[in-house]
Amino acid sequence: MNAFTRELHLFFNALTFFSRIPAPAWVKFSSAQLNHASRYFPLVGLLIGLIAAALYAAFSLLFPSTIAVLLSTGCTVLLTGGFHEDGLADVCDGFGGGWSTEQTLHIMKDSRLGSYGALGLVLVLGLKLATLVSLASLGDILLALLVGHTLSRFVAASLIHTDSYVQLDELSKVRPLAQRMSQSELLIAAAPALACLFLLPGHSALAIIVTLLLVRLYLCRLFRRRLGGYTGDCLGATQQLSEVAIYLALCLPPSLL
Template identity: 55%
Template structure:
């Protein structure tokens, strides 16, 4: 049990800026096995976002509360996945071949594709959450708590199904480049889909269809362009599927 707790804290420390106990050891091998708990990290981040929203909306208008709650989650994660999305937009938008795409994504500077892509992603997520707030405060909190774990499961599924394409041993995602075992994948799937129980049936169906569709399309596109995934592409998948979950809930509302 202690080993499993250490793996969870390893994942939490890698994907967030939240403090973890000093007694938790770190090694690339532990991070490799910690992939089973990536969706559980989404519980923490989604919970922070939901709690922040519920507190802030008592003081500010919904639009301001949404933006501030997004800022809280971005601070908690150190913009880890947002950075991956921006790098992926730059690389896939500006690169012509595999080598060029990988070189652009490795560059710490953000380009025009990354800037535009990041702005559109954040604005669309904010707009979707503001629309959700028109019903009641709980709708936004629920959406946040559902989307963060499920989107991290989507990224984890790419680790399991695709090949890691960077040869640079210093790459951040290199320790993750191992397919999960069946028990590990089952654990990740359980934590990723369990929050869906908070939604209505039609919302669950819409969110699952949207998340699977975006993940499948992303996987095919990454394989076609690069032959597999990088850490930035995992972050981009998390961002895309998180947004897809919000939009799916809104779409389900329009048909009820």
């Protein structure tokens, strides 16, 4: 297997892990390949963002922007199988109801949705929809969807590079994408995120960078203090919270920067 083919296999491993988009029949899947597929996490986000933007553009031809945003977001959740939303709900339940590390991890492994998880999902999805509707009225929603899905997945992937995985695979209901990311893999993951930033006006790019740095700093400290590192659910929660933070940053008036 040459280098290009190997990278294709890694990309499709990441794509099928994080979405319901089928891979070609010739793709080989294995835990070893999945462990190195995190480098393509943001690239998968870029693809999801392109699909979300295309869906919004199509729906907006038939419906008002609010309905188009709801339909596009719903299709995106179906496309990803609610994978990241599930992680967000588990983190809210675990961190809201757990006191010790062991109790928090135990609650996060429970597939049932608790009150904290329901509240977290409602608040985050509601905020996501509200900001996207606002961006639609400004004419910036297509670029926002592209940037939001890509950069948020880079922030989540970056935790794999800097932090330790704290839950054994056999005890987790969702296996992590990877337990370690090298410097070169991080650079590959950063490429789509940087490309998206160059599409934005300078003040918008600056607002997003500052916002994501603050979000990442807070979540890293929270995960390290409560768990000693990250779990697969923590990556999903990081993606969702980073995506919302990006939309909020794009809604800020340029005069504030």
